[in-house]
Amino acid sequence: MCGIVGCVTSERNAPYLLVDGLRRLEYRGYDSAGLAVIKDGEIVTLREVGKLNNLESALKASGLGGTIGLGHTRWATHGRPTQVNAHPHRDGSGKIVVVHNGIIENFRELRAELRDQGHVFASETDSEVIAHLIESCYRGDLAQAVLEATRRLEGAYAIGVMHADHPEMLVGARKDGPLVIGLGENENFLASDVTAALEHTSRFVYLDDGQVAELTRDGLRILDASGHEQPYVQTNIAWSLAQAERGGYPHFMLKEIHEQPTVISDTLLGRLDETRGEIVLDDLGIDDEAARAISRIHIIACGTSWHAGHVAKFYIEQLARIPVEVDYASEYRYRDPILDPDGLVVAISQSGETADTIAAMRMARQAGVRVVGVCNVIGSTISREADGSIMTHAGPEIGVASTKAFISQLVALLLLALRLGRARGHLSVDELRRHCLELRQLPQVVENVLKTEGRVLEVARRFAGAQDFLFIGRGMNYPIALEGALKLKEISYIHAEGYPSGEMKHGPIALIDERMPVVAICTRSPVYEKVITSVEEARVRDAKMIVIGNEGDEKITEIADETIFVPHVAEILSPIVNVVPLQLLAYFVARERGCDVDQPRNLAKSVTVE
Ligand code: F6R
Numbered sequence: 025m026c027g028i029v030g031c032v033t034s035e036r037n038a039p040y041l042l043v044d045g046l047r048r049l050e051y052r053g054y055d056s057a058g059l060a061v062i063k064d065g066e067i068v069t070l071r072e073v074g075k076l077n078n079l080e081s082a083l084k085a086s087g088l089g090g091t092i093g094l095g096h097t098r099w100a101t102h103g104r105p106t107q108v109n110a111h112p113h114r115d116g117s118g119k120i121v122v123v124h125n126g127i128i129e130n131f132r133e134l135r136a137e138l139r140d141q142g143h144v145f146a147s148e149t150d151s152e153v154i155a156h157l158i159e160s161c162y163r164g165d166l167a168q169a170v171l172e173a174t175r176r177l178e179g180a181y182a183i184g185v186m187h188a189d190h191p192e193m194l195v196g197a198r199k200d201g202p203l204v205i206g207l208g209e210n211e212n213f214l215a216s217d218v219t220a221a222l223e224h225t226s227r228f229v230y231l232d233d234g235q236v237a238e239l240t241r242d243g244l245r246i247l248d249a250s251g252h253e254q255p256y257v258q259t260n261i262a263w264s265l266a267q268a269e270r271g272g273y274p275h276f277m278l279k280e281i282h283e284q285p286t287v288i289s290d291t292l293l294g295r296l297d298e299t300r301g302e303i304v305l306d307d308l309g310i311d312d313e314a315a316r317a318i319s320r321i322h323i324i325a326c327g328t329s330w331h332a333g334h335v336a337k338f339y340i341e342q343l344a345r346i347p348v349e350v351d352y353a354s355e356y357r358y359r360d361p362i363l364d365p366d367g368l369v370v371a372i373s374q375s376g377e378t379a380d381t382i383a384a385m386r387m388a389r390q391a392g393v394r395v396v397g398v399c400n401v402i403g404s405t406i407s408r409e410a411d412g413s414i415m416t417h418a419g420p421e422i423g424v425a426s427t428k429a430f431i432s433q434l435v436a437l438l439l440l441a442l443r444l445g446r447a448r449g450h451l452s453v454d455e456l457r458r459h460c461l462e463l464r465q466l467p468q469v470v471e472n473v474l475k476t477e478g479r480v481l482e483v484a485r486r487f488a489g490a491q492d493f494l495f496i497g498r499g500m501n502y503p504i505a506l507e508g509a510l511k512l513k514e515i516s517y518i519h520a521e522g523y524p525s526g527e528m529k530h531g532p533i534a535l536i537d538e539r540m541p542v543v544a545i546c547t548r549s550p551v552y553e554k555v556i557t558s559v560e561e562a563r564v565r566d567a568k569m570i571v572i573g574n575e576g577d578e579k580i581t582e583i584a585d586e587t588i589f590v591p592h593v594a595e596i597l598s599p600i601v602n603v604v605p606l607q608l609l610a611y612f613v614a615r616e617r618g619c620d621v622d623q624p625r626n627l628a629k630s631v632t633v634e
Pocket of ligand 1: 326327328329330372373374375376377378381424425426427511514629630631
């Protein structure tokens with residue numbers, strides 16, 4: 025996610041304070057950075073692609089000073105990571121600058137409307153539209169203009185705004201994106217999280233959705249959505265810098281697990297159109313006619329992304345009735361696969377830089393097969409080279425073990441299946457609307473699943489000393505069993521196997537004795553009774569049964585040693601819900617064993633070599 029820093033101070037060192045603040049936000053990941061200050065009544069901006077050092081060098085070379093400014097690190101979502109797309113963005117008059125974190129869902133409509141009024145846009149971003157919108161609302165009062173402009177915005181945003189005619193004032197606003205105000209001595213800050221200003225103050229004011237903040241060096245006014253001034257509460261933050269980077273969580277992995285409700289919302293943002301009964305995937309590059317012509321789909325990926333591919337096989341085959349094969353990219357590229365020009369290859373990759381997935385994708389493209397990339401990093405090789413793409417909007421994932429990126433892949437792939445299903449006539453408008461409704465409730469459901477944390481910790485403490493684990497599941501939850509096992513082995517170094525439960529008696533059952541914990545995913549589905557049978561088979565062989573079941577399911581309590589209950593959801597959403605307790609289980613087991621959770625041995629976040 026992008027980082028925002030703003031400051032208004034009495035010294036002329038504002039741009040350096042901004043760079044320092046941005047450095048504190050580097051852990052969030054970014055691909056370009058920029059800042060703006062007011063100098064002699066004019067806005068001056070500096071923007072650079074790549075690391076902050078580039079921006080810092082440009083700043084030193086410019087000799088720029090100033091007492092007020094806005095800084096930004098950009099994680100590209102709309103538009104490639106280029107200098108022109110880097111923030112801050114200006115309005116047409118050049119007097120207003122904006123930094124933005126979030127996604128503006130209706131930016132195309134707004135841009136068209138503003139173009140008709142004569143506004144000229146310089147970048148490919150959704151964010152630039154905010155500067156022009158504020159310009160069109162500005163009549164001398166900046167906070168009022170921001171208030172008016174934000175009423176037109178759909179989506180999520182946290183913004184910082186500055187106007188050349190108000191050289192002592194910063195304005196901030198937010199909706200579904202974090203923004204805090206840091207109150208210093210004779211200086212105040214605006215930031216996307218406290219880390220950016222923690223060096224200068226421990227007094228913070230958290231802005232609420234819909235509020236607008238007006239900051240000067242020695243004053244703060246908070247306005248509600250109707251423009252009325254509101255009292256505010258100061259919070260004292262006693263975190264160290266390292267703690268603050270992780271949002272107060274002990275590890276990035278736990279923080280990222282907790283970000284999953286937001287990640288689901290972000291991945292859905294602007295993509296569900298119930299009114300027209302459509303799934304909007306702008307960059308997919310496949311219209312309805314092309315969707316109807318697809319003969320089969322080949323999914324290629326590695327590791328956790330490969331597990332997402334296996335869930336997608338269930339989604340696409342059930343909802344769109346297109347045959348799907350799932351391959352390890354490392355196998356696909358060497359096994360001389362049958363490349364069908366009417367087929368579609370879907371390359372799934374969080375980083376978009378995994379060497380095997382890139383090679384497999386290139387091979388398919390060379391044979392004339394269309395490739396869609398499902399990626400989290402815009403501007404990455406896969407997102408650039410694929411014929412079409414679905415970006416996952418999970419934000420930078422720092423923990424080496426993938427959690428929030430996996431969930432965002434599942435959501436994106438479900439959207440793809442729904443889109444294809446509708447285009448091919450397998451889903452009616454009403455069915456699609458029902459899926460949309462359920463998807464809209466999903467962030468809250470996952471928020472509730474996270475409340476199992478205390479229970480999962482108890483289970484983890486009981487089994488942290490185990491040497492082996494078996495994970496079983498069936499149907500679309502069998503890839504989730506594989507993912508549960510992978511998470512555990514990656515970060516706790518416990519040997520773990522994942523199996524479809526029906527396969528247990530064809531081999532792995534030989535491993536079972538009283539020392540073997542077996543994690544069974546046993547939520548309601550057409551194969552529920554089948555999984556129960558496997559649980560019984562393991563139990564009579566003295567396995568210690570840890571069962572994930574649906575709230576209110578008494579049968580589970582009778583057959584399990586330990587239960588973790590999750591809310592009941594439609595079957596297609598169950599993989600997204602059920603993986604959460606498994607992520608938490610891996611995390612707590614690893615933590616109990618004193619492992620380096622965020623940077624497990626021998627693993628790299630992005631595998632750029634074969
Ligand atoms: C597991 C994990 C890896 C990656 C794999 C593919 O937690 O992170 O298994 O999923 O290396 O990486 P991407 O998705 O970046 O291609």
